[in-house]
Amino acid sequence: MNKATSKSGIIYLLLFVFTLGLLQSCAPDNSGEQKLTVTDTKKAITEDGADPNVPAEQGGNGFSKLADSLGFVTSTTHKSPGSPKAKKGGSFSMAIQEYPATFCDVGENANIQTVSLINGMIFEPLLGFDAETLDYYPALATHWKISEDKKSYWFRIDPNARWSDGQAVTAADIIATYKLLIDEGLKDPFTNSLYAETFEEPVAESKYIVKINCKKENWRSFLYFAVSTKIYPASHLAKTNGAGYITKYQFDFMPGTGPYELDKENTRQGERLTLKRRPNYWAENYDSNIGLNNFDRITFVVVRTDELMKDKLLAGEVDWYIAPRAQWWAEELTEAKIPDIARGVIARQKIYNNSPKGTSGFALNTAKPPFDDVKVREALGLLFNFEELNQKLFFNEYVRINSFYYGTPYANPNNPKPEYNPTKALALLKEAGYTKKPGEKWLSKNGKPFTIEMMSDKSLERIFVPYQQSLADVGIELKFNNVDPNERFKKVQGKEYTIAFQNYTGLFFPNPESSMHSKFAKVPNNTNITGIADPRIDELCDLYDKSYDTKERVKFVQEIDGIAVAKKHWVWGWVSPYTLRLLYWNKFGMPENALSYAGDFGDVFSLWWEEPELAKQVEVAKKDKSLKMGKAPAEIDFWKTKGK
Numbered sequence: 287m288n289k290a291t292s293k294s295g296i297i298y299l300l301l302f303v304f305t306l307g308l309l310q311s312c313a314p315d316n317s318g319e320q321k322l323t324v325t326d327t328k329k330a331i332t333e334d335g336a337d338p339n340v341p342a343e344q345g346g347n348g349f350s351k352l353a354d355s356l357g358f359v360t361s362t363t364h365k366s367p368g369s370p371k372a373k374k375g376g377s378f379s380m381a382i383q384e385y386p387a388t389f390c391d392v393g394e395n396a397n398i399q400t401v402s403l404i405n406g407m408i409f410e411p412l413l414g415f416d417a418e419t420l421d422y423y424p425a426l427a428t429h430w431k432i433s434e435d436k437k438s439y440w441f442r443i444d445p446n447a448r449w450s451d452g453q454a455v456t457a458a459d460i461i462a463t464y465k466l467l468i469d470e471g472l473k474d475p476f477t478n479s480l481y482a483e484t485f486e487e488p489v490a491e492s493k494y495i496v497k498i499n500c501k502k503e504n505w506r507s508f509l510y511f512a513v514s515t516k517i518y519p520a521s522h523l524a525k526t527n528g529a530g531y532i533t534k535y536q537f538d539f540m541p542g543t544g545p546y547e548l549d550k551e552n553t554r555q556g557e558r559l560t561l562k563r564r565p566n567y568w569a570e571n572y573d574s575n576i577g578l579n580n581f582d583r584i585t586f587v588v589v590r591t592d593e594l595m596k597d598k599l600l601a602g603e604v605d606w607y608i609a610p611r612a613q614w615w616a617e618e619l620t621e622a623k624i625p626d627i628a629r630g631v632i633a634r635q636k637i638y639n640n641s642p643k644g645t646s647g648f649a650l651n652t653a654k655p656p657f658d659d660v661k662v663r664e665a666l667g668l669l670f671n672f673e674e675l676n677q678k679l680f681f682n683e684y685v686r687i688n689s690f691y692y693g694t695p696y697a698n699p700n701n702p703k704p705e706y707n708p709t710k711a712l713a714l715l716k717e718a719g720y721t722k723k724p725g726e727k728w729l730s731k732n733g734k735p736f737t738i739e740m741m742s743d744k745s746l747e748r749i750f751v752p753y754q755q756s757l758a759d760v761g762i763e764l765k766f767n768n769v770d771p772n773e774r775f776k777k778v779q780g781k782e783y784t785i786a787f788q789n790y791t792g793l794f795f796p797n798p799e800s801s802m803h804s805k806f807a808k809v810p811n812n813t814n815i816t817g818i819a820d821p822r823i824d825e826l827c828d829l830y831d832k833s834y835d836t837k838e839r840v841k842f843v844q845e846i847d848g849i850a851v852a853k854k855h856w857v858w859g860w861v862s863p864y865t866l867r868l869l870y871w872n873k874f875g876m877p878e879n880a881l882s883y884a885g886d887f888g889d890v891f892s893l894w895w896e897e898p899e900l901a902k903q904v905e906v907a908k909k910d911k912s913l914k915m916g917k918a919p920a921e922i923d924f925w926k927t928k929g930k
Contacts, residue, residue: 335454336445337493345442345494350428358431358442364416364423368577368893369877374563376873376896378581380606381589381598385556387772389539389548391516392466393532394473394811395776399791400586403888407561407584408542409516412441412460414574415509417640417794418883423574426455426517426543432508436834437500439508445494448568449519449541457490460498462520464488471528476800476812485511504831505839509795517543543568545579552585560585577877580895592745599869600624600632602908606870608887612683615867630872631907633918637866639925640884642792643693646859648740648753649788651781652817653808656736661718663854666785667704668711669756670857679749683867684860690847692861695840696796698848704858712760722761729761737763740785741774750787780810781817787859788815794884798846799827816855823849872918873901879924 342348343356353360382400390396391405412427422430427441447455466472468482484507486499500507522540523531537555539548549562561584569575587603589595592610596619599607609615621628650657650666657663672686688704689697720729720736728735742750747766754764764785769777777783804819806812823846830842866887875897881889900915907913 335447337454340493344492345445346492347445349442349494353429353442356431358429358440360429361421361423364414364419364421364574366574366576366578367877367879367882368575368580369875369895370577372577372580372875372877372895373898374580374895375582376580376898376901377583377585378606378874378891378894378896379585379587379604381595381604382559382586383588383590383592383595384771385559385588387775388532388536390532390535392472392474392477393528395772395779396474396532398775399888403891404559404561405516405539406544406888407546407579407891408539408544408548409518410543411513411515411517412443413512415513416883417885422512427512430512435503436505436508437503439498439500439511440491441496441498441512443494443496444569446568447543448566449521449543450547450564450566451519451521451541452566453519453521453541455517455543456493456520457488457496458520459517460496461488461490462523463515463518466518466523466528466531467515469528469531471530472532473528474811475809476806479805480510480800502831505834506795506797506831545570545575546584549583552583556588558585558587577895578892581891584891599871600626602871605873606890607868609867609869612680615683616681619869625911626907627869629907629911629913630915630917631904631913633868633870633872634920635866635868635870635918636864636921637868637880638864638921638923639879639881641865641881641886642691642794642884643687643861643863644790644792645687645690645692645856646789646861647687647787648857648859649778649783649786649816650855650857651784651786651815652853652855653781654784656718656731656738657784659718660854661714662720665711665714665718666757667854667857668707668714669760669762670704670753671706671756672704672858672860673706675749675752676860679752680860684862686860687858688851690798690801690850691792691796691843694792694794694796696843696847698844698851700848701851708756708760715760720761727761728763735763736761737765738784739765739767740787741769741777741783742766742787743768743771743774746787778815779812781808781815786815789859791886796843798823798830798843802846802850803827818850818853818855820849820853871904872915873897873904875900880922883925 336347338347340346342352386398386401387395389401389404391402410426412425413422413430414425415422424444426443426447428444429442431440441460443455443457445454449455464481464485464487467477470478472478484501484504486501489497491497498511519541526534545564545567546561547564549560552558552560563579563582567579587598589598595607596614598604609619619627619634621634624632626632627634648666650663652658652663676682676684686704688701691697715729719731722729728737730736740750750766757764774786778786778788800806801813802818802823803814804824806814807817807819826842826846830839833839833842865881873896874894876894882893903915907915
């Protein structure tokens, strides 16, 4: 699992594994061996910005000519996913349901994907990862090297790389970033343990070359440090520590190396958050950035409910909207009901790609009664009538899951399919000691009625009411406690809940340790929110981390999945077969694939652009209701078509 979704019209996602969008979209290599390098090292990387005092063999001018003899590799085959037809300028806006509690991408309360995506536009990693080809490619680093035992890595930093304040990126920045990530003042135990237990402190071998030694063998270590780790400036980190970082940068950013920065003039705390494209982005003219980072401004407008989000889109106050409700999509957001869709002024579209579908459902906190009893947990699952819900409320738009890794090769094929069986549920509850006395409405045990409380919000209650009724029919009282999304997130992260509906995006390279290992079962602020603890899972996590054979890793995770599913920590929910179901004002251009091979809505920020002529037509058509525009395609399924 990767990121949790508390809900919302923009798919408000909670980040559960410290990973970039690029890592989210990694696909498994079925050839068996994990790819760690690429072979095309012939073309030199520009070195115009190199310090003349740094020798070639230490990363200075001329390094590219020596790289092969020094054991370094690079990639010159990676092509930008952007379109050469893209145009710079214009703007993009969308609604979010709550203003971020923090802008920090690591630390206490930082695990929110909206924030992670914003940080990914401001800060950059050492390398990128191509989900389709499974190859690494240069980002802040031009070259890299991996020791034969896979426990030491070297990166040569691009001499042209610059922070937004003009300072050069150096090995000192990588060291300072590591020190921040292991600082317990962040109150982020998973991040702390990931870096402290996996890596030694990086060593600067020169201004441009940094070495990282691993404390333990783990095939994912290179992926984590190279691709998942956003690099921060040492010049600013030197002035603070972990606790100071989460305070000082709660609503601000250090200088970044990425193409965007915070637009402070157009940001209003609690109302909207705006990024602006940097005029001095160091890699602006690199071939790898052709057609990317096109919008001058990207704005997130805080809109508290799904209904208002929809209204804001239809009123033209935001540009883009993910339709959260199947009923709206089927009955309201149609050509028949909305003339602007019929005229082609608003696009109505589904987009498919190879993005893993993730996990959803009702998480049960096994540290709290009654969910410390597996029979009770199983009974709760048997009382969820998804088929009826899908038919009556979802218009058969979704499919039910039965795995923590649904839709990927890592899902255990022997997992049972969820069923609706109140009779079996009642038998299990009776075995667990719950009975109903004559004349009483609720089941009870030891004189206490079976009552549970779920944190929710008004916009989701229509979905949960049928489940509430199903539970009531057998004598279980489910109460709703409407809580602010930020507060709900904190409660779930702190394991201060009984039952909570959660969604997770998936990873093609899963990290079962973060959400399954027993060491995270009882401590707060990590992904193991239900308290899974099993010695065999711990053992399999270790085996998984040490295996460089993809097929073997798949088998390990499948076994983990089977064990975890059998523990009944979740009442399984549903996922959509597509990646995006959206409306947008028909002013955008995009590559023919619309999204990358396995990316999500964050791709829109980098791949799409505002088409000037279309934007003009839209503005005219908003006023002149007789005008029509060419309709955008109803579906884009580029990757399926490409595979044929």
